[in-house]
Amino acid sequence: MGKAGLPVSPLAPASFPDLPVIGGVEFASGAAGVKYQGRTDVTLIRIAPGSTLAGAFTKSSTRAACVLDNQAKLAEGGEAPEGAAIIVNSGNANAFTGARGQESVDAVTGAVAEAMGVPAGRVFSSSTGVIGEPLPHDRIVSVIGDLASALDQNGAADAARAIMTTDTFPKGASATFDGNGGQIRVTGIAKGSGMIAPDMATMLVYIFTDAKISAPLLQQALDEALPSTFNAITVDSDTSTSDALILAATGRSDTAEITSLNDADGRAFALALAEVMRELAHLVVRDGEGATKFVEVRVTGAMDEGDATKVAMAIANSPLVKTAIAGEDANWGRIVMAVGKSGAVADRDMLTIRFGHLVLAQHGWRSPDYDEAQASAYMKNAELLIAVDLGLGQGARTVWTCDLTHGYIDINADYRS
């Protein structure tokens, strides 16, 4: 299903999950031929009146028109008394397309507003794909009527497929928990496999819940979950101009309103949301372009969290570390190199480096327990843990990444053609 018939990532889950229906959310997907042929490339999502909204977006200074438009609309507030809609296309990012970029956003969101009877200020849009090519928005507009009449509560899986670019599998995740008076559901879909590095986000993500929760509290729950989820993954250190996460709460569950994130209900909601976000973030790494290894980098003992983040990201983004992992080489010397270049306070003689349960280095040198055969055997796993303890303080950070393989070069050396 990926571009050019890429094989499905070896790190993909066995199947797309059964996602619980969220009352008040409907999906429709279709083929507008924006760029791809023979597959769906547009998704329309309707969100019921009375829902609340929150969002997080790329911090790129060259972000796309649709991102700027979404941010401006959410800045007006997260309430949607007359409902809201999301329209997404794949194949073209409508990024760096000058004034024409905003014209395309206005054309598409205006057409959705008209077809669905939703205020244009509550129609959000995303475009993903090639940068710098004008978006043929007429093709998208021409299918909106058909999509509006095909909306379906069970359409999330099809939507997850329609928004893919170089993704090799569709991504979905959910969580369900008992709220005060009934069950609460959280369901999300995402796309993304390259140009993945934090600062929010690095992909498109749409998450829905039937919880009753105010827009500011919804935004707070989202913001609190970002550092340990979407801002804790990196495939190639490159950050997209187009990435967006939109979160909607329809309030259709039978539960009481969540009025705080600190009581039992609020904590349960925050936990479920973070769980869905972490699962989707992991799926993006598992579909990292060319990835054959899913790697957790766990840094502890740093002077503070900032230093822990520097070290974790220096390791997770190092081409030399990532190629060694691809080669199943337990080259812990490159971990030492990455710690050294990170800019964090580090003391060579206090470092401990573990791969899984194996201690490779400590006290400034190779561990006396080091066993090359054991280390090499460990590297053959598809899921790896690299743990670094700096031995200096309480700062900790965990991030996730993948290896750097020939597949990454294959995909990216000729993406546009």
Place this chain on the structure above:
Amino acid sequence: MGKAGLPVSPLAPASFPDLPVIGGVEFASGAAGVKYQGRTDVTLIRIAPGSTLAGAFTKSSTRAACVLDNQAKLAEGGEAPEGAAIIVNSGNANAFTGARGQESVDAVTGAVAEAMGVPAGRVFSSSTGVIGEPLPHDRIVSVIGDLASALDQNGAADAARAIMTTDTFPKGASATFDGNGGQIRVTGIAKGSGMIAPDMATMLVYIFTDAKISAPLLQQALDEALPSTFNAITVDSDTSTSDALILAATGRSDTAEITSLNDADGRAFALALAEVMRELAHLVVRDGEGATKFVEVRVTGAMDEGDATKVAMAIANSPLVKTAIAGEDANWGRIVMAVGKSGAVADRDMLTIRFGHLVLAQHGWRSPDYDEAQASAYMKNAELLIAVDLGLGQGARTVWTCDLTHGYIDINADYRS
């Protein structure tokens, strides 16, 4: 001549240059079998009494014992009234080898001091290769006597070969200019092809001149040339734990002493030194692991030099930019992405992006003159210019990099075996 018979980089010069002899500098190279077999791997350099010395070293917090030792020795001053020596081995970096690392440095530099009648405090050492393996320093010590009796003013080319690791060709450069009373010569050799990113240094570099110049002024000339030479190149954003540049001036030319970098003689010397440093830095990029393109990234119009550097390095280190170059794809959208993620102040609508003389994008969009066929034809060149003008201020920075290819993965996915 590179590791595992790697083919010579397509960006290599046709031949090793004729390097002018520097009075007072002699070289000897031999095979100690530190790791490599069937090639030279140790170089000894003798620097005459009365010389002055300067140096620059990696800023890695996990730097190797020999780097720490060199820094401590130079901190005592750059004078060498009784002469100095440099001993270099390839194959093993003696980095992250605990207390044993310093013992190896002491053993090797002590043996050189004894064999050559030079104070141990004036014997500098470098080790390059695998990190975390104990250095078999006895093998090096055992060949020092032979090397000391084979010293030769014409040995620079052999030395350039002996210090190679994954390098595919030896690197040398020189400059000669008329000083006050005669000619002054500058000759340098270098190694380095991976783990290349600034913060000084990212390689081993030894530069010699017969100029008469005090140690502080020599250090000043070196420091002033670094930002536009060795700190302006990047292969993979990874910084070595072992990198070092040592500069020695023997004063053996017939010219008057250089007493300022601001008069004619001083400027001529600074220029010649910077020329040799830039040429050596470029040779390192031309031997970047797997490189098939030599790329100049020229950023202008930034708010300040710091912002220009952020943008230039974001472009030069972006895996997506570098793979597009490998694929000869004029994917200027990825340049926009890199500008956006750099953290520098940027205004999408003020950006101008050129590849060579071709304007690809300006005023926030694809240039009206953009011609895909022309752009694609340009990308087939082995030497490329990517120029970005931010249109905001006077900040400028030029850096050099190479593309990211299958060759990089081949070399680095299995370096240790």
